[in-house]
Amino acid sequence: MPRALSDEAVGAFRERLIDAAERLFARNGLDAVTMRQLAAELGVSPMTPYRYFADKDAILAAVRARGFDRHAAALNAAFDAAGPDPLAATAAAGRAYVDFAFSHPEAYKLMFDISQPNEADYPDLLAAADRSRRTMTRGLEAMAEAGLFAGEPKLVGHMFWAALHGPIMLAFSGKLEPGYGARRIIAGLMEGLQRGLLRTEPA
Amino acid sequence: MPRALSDEAVGAFRERLIDAAERLFARNGLDAVTMRQLAAELGVSPMTPYRYFADKDAILAAVRARGFDRHAAALNAAFDAAGPDPLAATAAAGRAYVDFAFSHPEAYKLMFDISQPNEADYPDLLAAADRSRRTMTRGLEAMAEAGLFAGEPKLVGHMFWAALHGPIMLAFSGKLEPGYGARRIIAGLMEGLQRGLLRTEPA
DNA sequence: CGCCAAAGTCTTACGTTGTAAATTTATGCC
DNA sequence: GGCATAAATTTACAACGTAAGACTTTGGCG
Numbered sequence: 176m177p178r179a180l181s182d183e184a185v186g187a188f189r190e191r192l193i194d195a196a197e198r199l200f201a202r203n204g205l206d207a208v209t210m211r212q213l214a215a216e217l218g219v220s221p222m223t224p225y226r227y228f229a230d231k232d233a234i235l236a237a238v239r240a241r242g243f244d245r246h247a248a249a250l251n252a253a254f255d256a257a258g259p260d261p262l263a264a265t266a267a268a269g270r271a272y273v274d275f276a277f278s279h280p281e282a283y284k285l286m287f288d289i290s291q292p293n294e295a296d297y298p299d300l301l302a303a304a305d306r307s308r309r310t311m312t313r314g315l316e317a318m319a320e321a322g323l324f325a326g327e328p329k330l331v332g333h334m335f336w337a338a339l340h341g342p343i344m345l346a347f348s349g350k351l352e353p354g355y356g357a358r359r360i361i362a363g364l365m366e367g368l369q370r371g372l373l374r375t376e377p378a
Numbered sequence: 379m380p381r382a383l384s385d386e387a388v389g390a391f392r393e394r395l396i397d398a399a400e401r402l403f404a405r406n407g408l409d410a411v412t413m414r415q416l417a418a419e420l421g422v423s424p425m426t427p428y429r430y431f432a433d434k435d436a437i438l439a440a441v442r443a444r445g446f447d448r449h450a451a452a453l454n455a456a457f458d459a460a461g462p463d464p465l466a467a468t469a470a471a472g473r474a475y476v477d478f479a480f481s482h483p484e485a486y487k488l489m490f491d492i493s494q495p496n497e498a499d500y501p502d503l504l505a506a507a508d509r510s511r512r513t514m515t516r517g518l519e520a521m522a523e524a525g526l527f528a529g530e531p532k533l534v535g536h537m538f539w540a541a542l543h544g545p546i547m548l549a550f551s552g553k554l555e556p557g558y559g560a561r562r563i564i565a566g567l568m569e570g571l572q573r574g575l576l577r578t579e580p581a
Numbered sequence: 582c583g584c585c586a587a588a589g590t591c592t593t594a595c596g597t598t599g600t601a602a603a604t605t606t607a608t609g610c611c
Numbered sequence: 612g613g614c615a616t617a618a619a620t621t622t623a624c625a626a627c628g629t630a631a632g633a634c635t636t637t638g639g640c641g
Contacts, residue, residue, distance in 0.1 A: 341544025
């Protein structure tokens with residue numbers, strides 16, 4: 176139906192396209208997401224997506240942004256469901272972080288992929304990633320600001336984030352041997368960091 | 379020169395090929411390593427490398443293995459140069475780890491790339507990666523065994539390893555904002571973990 | 582000394598990829 | 612109702628990994 180494509184129609188098609196990309200992606204990994212497969216999944220010709228996205232990178236950026244949104248939602252849900260104790264809520268968010276990574280490994284890998292072409296070209300992605308990051312670190316920052324932790328709040332937040340991310344990425348790259356899985360390493364790190372940073376006695 | 383290609387000749391060509399791949403790789407990233415470019419760099423036809431490696435993946439596996447070897451060498455050098463104090467030597471190896479990652483980012487990225495096809499098919503790579511891992515964690519394990527650290531030695535080694543890897547990977551994926559770089563996060567983590575795990579008073 | 586089987590290399594070719602360009606198709610407006 | 616034009620499709624191209632086949636060189640045997 177040519178002539179005029181309403182903004183909603185454009186948006187709807189974009190969503191459908193991102194859905195399809197997520198599906199292919201989760202099903203068979205990154206290699207399965209080709210323009211032709213994507214088009215087939217949508218029942219359109221291989222060039223049609225180019226009316227809605229600049230190129231394949233833009234599509235992947237949208238999928239990534241969607242991943243960050245899901246991620247943030249999962250963390251927020253866990254955080255909110257954990258009750259009022261900030262320490263318990265933060266721990267719950269941490270568990271949700273790891274659970275997300277291992278139940279949506281393809282999504283997590285894509286989100287933190289190392290060869291992203293000019294992330295800055297996709298403001299929506301930047302915004303989603305930033306929202307997600309703030310969600311990750313907000314509990315910790317709140318704790319740090321409340322004086323439960325020593326050190327600069329934002330830095331402490333990043334430290335815990337990295338302490339989750341490191342073991343997860345080592346696991347994904349197949350570098351961990353059986354018996355030393357990501358969850359065990361994370362447990363050790365969380366305990367060690369808590370012992371090192373937590374002010375159990377607020378003096 | 380057909381008929382019979384001595385083992386040394388095969389080995390020599392393989393080395394030349396890996397060298398060329400490393401060069402292309404460091405120069406223009408992974409996308410620059412195409413069979414045709416590689417062949418051009420070596421002055422042979424695009425199919426010649428297939429006499430020396432099964433396929434492109436095998437070449438990349440060799441480059442990865444080489445990376446792990448360089449990595450292990452760099453850590454060992456730093457460790458050995460640091461003197462007898464195990465804590466100082468371990469700290470030096472940690473610094474060398476980070477320095478390696480940021481001075482050979484392409485190599486580090488490739489080594490810990492997340493979409494490696496059947497790593498188990500390349501025993502040389504497995505061996506090199508394992509050698510490298512042991513180098514990384516040996517100082518820490520020694521310290522842990524000497525009772526300087528609480529907890530299981532090997533686990534503690536993996537914890538520190540992951541605490542280096544996490545910030546580095548976050549930096550490579552462009553997720554860290556200015557002011558919260560990998561080195562700062564690592565410094566915080568090392569300090570926090572030391573405080574949490576180190577037995578300053580061997581009671 | 583000469584020739585030939587075979588190892589090494591090169592050329593050619595195929596299927597797949599992302600996407601540019603040209604073509605077709607279908608509608609809102611006069 | 613016809614036409615300008617937006618959307619979609621078809622066609623086409625360059626680059627990729629690599630399979631298949633042709634060519635080229637040489638060690639070993641008569």
